[in-house]
Amino acid sequence: MSIENEADIDAADHTPRMAARRQAMIDAAAAVFFEQGFERASLSAIVRRSGGSLSTLYQLFGSKEGLFEAMVTQRCAEIMEPLTAPHLPDQCPRETLTRIARGLMGVLMDPEAQGLWRMVMGEGIKFPRLPEIYFRCGPDPLQAAMIRYLGELHERGVVQCPDVGSVVNAFCGMIQSDLFYRTVTGMRPIPAAEEIERHVQKVVDLFMRIIAVGAASSEHVPGHAPHQKGGHQHQ
Amino acid sequence: MSIENEADIDAADHTPRMAARRQAMIDAAAAVFFEQGFERASLSAIVRRSGGSLSTLYQLFGSKEGLFEAMVTQRCAEIMEPLTAPHLPDQCPRETLTRIARGLMGVLMDPEAQGLWRMVMGEGIKFPRLPEIYFRCGPDPLQAAMIRYLGELHERGVVQCPDVGSVVNAFCGMIQSDLFYRTVTGMRPIPAAEEIERHVQKVVDLFMRIIAVGAASSEHVPGHAPHQKGGHQHQ
DNA sequence: TGAAAACTGTAATGTACGTTACATTATCCT
DNA sequence: AGGATAATGTAACGTACATTACAGTTTTCA
Numbered sequence: 001m002s003i004e005n006e007a008d009i010d011a012a013d014h015t016p017r018m019a020a021r022r023q024a025m026i027d028a029a030a031a032v033f034f035e036q037g038f039e040r041a042s043l044s045a046i047v048r049r050s051g052g053s054l055s056t057l058y059q060l061f062g063s064k065e066g067l068f069e070a071m072v073t074q075r076c077a078e079i080m081e082p083l084t085a086p087h088l089p090d091q092c093p094r095e096t097l098t099r100i101a102r103g104l105m106g107v108l109m110d111p112e113a114q115g116l117w118r119m120v121m122g123e124g125i126k127f128p129r130l131p132e133i134y135f136r137c138g139p140d141p142l143q144a145a146m147i148r149y150l151g152e153l154h155e156r157g158v159v160q161c162p163d164v165g166s167v168v169n170a171f172c173g174m175i176q177s178d179l180f181y182r183t184v185t186g187m188r189p190i191p192a193a194e195e196i197e198r199h200v201q202k203v204v205d206l207f208m209r210i211i212a213v214g215a216a217s218s219e220h221v222p223g224h225a226p227h228q229k230g231g232h233q234h235q
Numbered sequence: 236m237s238i239e240n241e242a243d244i245d246a247a248d249h250t251p252r253m254a255a256r257r258q259a260m261i262d263a264a265a266a267v268f269f270e271q272g273f274e275r276a277s278l279s280a281i282v283r284r285s286g287g288s289l290s291t292l293y294q295l296f297g298s299k300e301g302l303f304e305a306m307v308t309q310r311c312a313e314i315m316e317p318l319t320a321p322h323l324p325d326q327c328p329r330e331t332l333t334r335i336a337r338g339l340m341g342v343l344m345d346p347e348a349q350g351l352w353r354m355v356m357g358e359g360i361k362f363p364r365l366p367e368i369y370f371r372c373g374p375d376p377l378q379a380a381m382i383r384y385l386g387e388l389h390e391r392g393v394v395q396c397p398d399v400g401s402v403v404n405a406f407c408g409m410i411q412s413d414l415f416y417r418t419v420t421g422m423r424p425i426p427a428a429e430e431i432e433r434h435v436q437k438v439v440d441l442f443m444r445i446i447a448v449g450a451a452s453s454e455h456v457p458g459h460a461p462h463q464k465g466g467h468q469h470q
Numbered sequence: 471t472g473a474a475a476a477c478t479g480t481a482a483t484g485t486a487c488g489t490t491a492c493a494t495t496a497t498c499c500t
Numbered sequence: 501a502g503g504a505t506a507a508t509g510t511a512a513c514g515t516a517c518a519t520t521a522c523a524g525t526t527t528t529c530a
Contacts (some may be wrong), residue, residue, distance in 0.1 A: 004496085017497080018506085037358065039274035042487060053508045065490065122357015123272065124420035131420035139413065166437040173408035178374065185359035185366035210444045211241040252477080252527080279515060288478045289519085299518065476527065483520075490513075499507070
C-alpha cells in the first residue's frame with residue numbers, strides 16, 4: 001500500500017491543471033505550516049487557502065506528512081538558494097566576506113526563512129527528514145564554499161586560518177547572533193536594513209581580526225596576565 | 236473569572252502534600268513537553284507520569300498553558316543557573332573565558348536544556364511569554380556579566396574590545412555553532428566531553444585573537460558608505 | 471473519632487481534525 | 501458531441517484530547 005501509494009503520488013500531477021493545483025497547495029501549506037507549526041496547521045485551512053479540495057490534496061500528497069515534506073523540500077532549495085553560490089572570486093577578502101555576510105543575513109531575516117528555521121529547530125527531532133533536507137540545502141554548501149575560499153586565501157598567505165573549519169564556524173556563528181535569536185522568537189521586529197548592515201560590518205570587523213595575517217597566533221599568551229595567583233588546573 | 240481563577244491557583248498548594256504533587260507534575264510536564272512539544276503533549280500522559288489526577292492538575296494550574304508556563308518558569312531558572320553567576324574574578328582572561336565557554340557548552344549540550352531551547356525557538360512565536368522568560372533567565376544575565384567583565388579588562392588595557400557588546404555576541408555566537416545545531420536537531424548525538432573541550436579551546440583560541448591587544452584594529456571607513464571597488468585597506 | 475475539607479479516579483462533554491467515501495460536476499480526447 | 505476520466509464539494513467516521521462533573525476516598529484537625 002505504501003509503495004503503490006507513493007507511485008500514484010509521483011504520477012498524479014501529469015496534467016497541467018493538476019500541476020498548478022499542486023503548486024498552489026504547496027504555497028498554501030508553506031504559509032500555514034510556517035505560521036502555525038505542523039501540529040496546529042489544519043489541512044482544511046490549507047485547502048481553504050489554496051483552492052481545490054481535500055480529496056485532491058490527498059490524491060497529490062497522500063497525507064499531512066507527505067504534503068509537509070513536499071513543501072519543505074521545495075521551499076528549502078528556494079529560500080536558501082542565495083547561500084549556495086556566493087560570488088567568491090571577488091575583490092579583497094573583506095569585500096567578499098561582507099558580501100557573504102549580507103547574503104546570510106538576508107536569508108536569516110526573511111520571514112519565510114525564519115518560519116522554516118523555526119520548524120527545523122523546533123520539530124526536527126520529530127521529523128528527521130526536516131533537518132536532513134535543511135542542512136543539505138543551506139549550511140552544507142555554504143560551509144563547503146567558505147572552506148574552499150578561505151583555505152585558498154590561507155595558502156596564498158593573504159589571510160591566516162590555522163583551522164579553516166573552525167574559522168568558518170566562527171564566522172557563521174557570529175552572524176547568527178542575539179539579533180537573530182530575538183527576531184526569530186518574535187521578541188523584536190525584523191530590523192531595518194541599516195541595522196542589519198551595521199551588524200554585518202561589526203561581524204566582518206571582528207572576523208578580520210581573527211584571520212588577519214599579523215595577529216598573534218593562538219598560542220597561550222601569558223604576557224598580558226601579569227597578576228595571577230598560582231597556577232590552576234588547565235586540563 | 237480569570238483573576239479569581241488565578242488567585243485560586245496561587246493559593247492551591249498550601250498543604251505539603253499538594254506542594255509535592257505540584258512538583259511532580261511540573262517534573263512530568265517538563266519531560267513530556269520537552270519531548271513532544273506543546274501541541275503533541277497530552278495532559279493524560281503527564282498525569283500518568285506524575286501520579287495524581289487530572290482534577291488535581293486543573294486545580295493547581297488551571298489549564299494546559301498554565302502548567303506549561305509554570306514548568307518553563309521553574310525550569311528556565313534551574314537549567315540556566317550555571318550561566319547567571321560565572322566565576323568572573325579569576326586568573327588570566329583566557330582561563331576565565333575558557334571557564335565561561337565550558338559552562339555555556341555544558342548547558343547547550345544538556346538534553347533538558349536542548350528541549351527547552353527547541354520550544355523557545357520553535358514555539359516562541361505562539362507563546363511570547365516563553366522567549367521572555369528564557370532570555371531573562373539565560374542570555375540576558377550572561378551577556379550582562381560578560382559585558383561587565385570584558386569592559387573592565389578593556390579599561391585596564393588587558394584586552395582590546397572596541398565594542399564590548401558586539402564582542403560578547405561574537406563569543407556566544409562562536410560557541411553556539413554547527414556542533415550545537417546538528418545536536419539539537421538530532422542530526423548527531425551529543426558529543427563526548429573531549430570533543431566539547433576541543434571546541435571550547437578552538438573558540439577561545441579564535442576569540443583571543445579578536446580581543447588581543449596587539450591585533451590590528453580593523454578600522455575601516457566609518458559610517459555606512461558603500462564600499463568602493465579596489466579599496467584595499469589590509470593585507 | 472468523626473465530620474469537613476482535600477484529594478483522586480472515572481467517565482462524560484464538546485470540539486477539532488486527519489482521513490475516507492461518495493455523489494456531482496468539469497475536462498479531455500476521439 | 502459524448503462517454504471516459506479527472507477533479508471537486510460535502511459529509512461522514514474514528515479518534516484524540518482539553519476540560520468539566522461527580523461520586524468515592526483519603527487526610528486533616530478539633
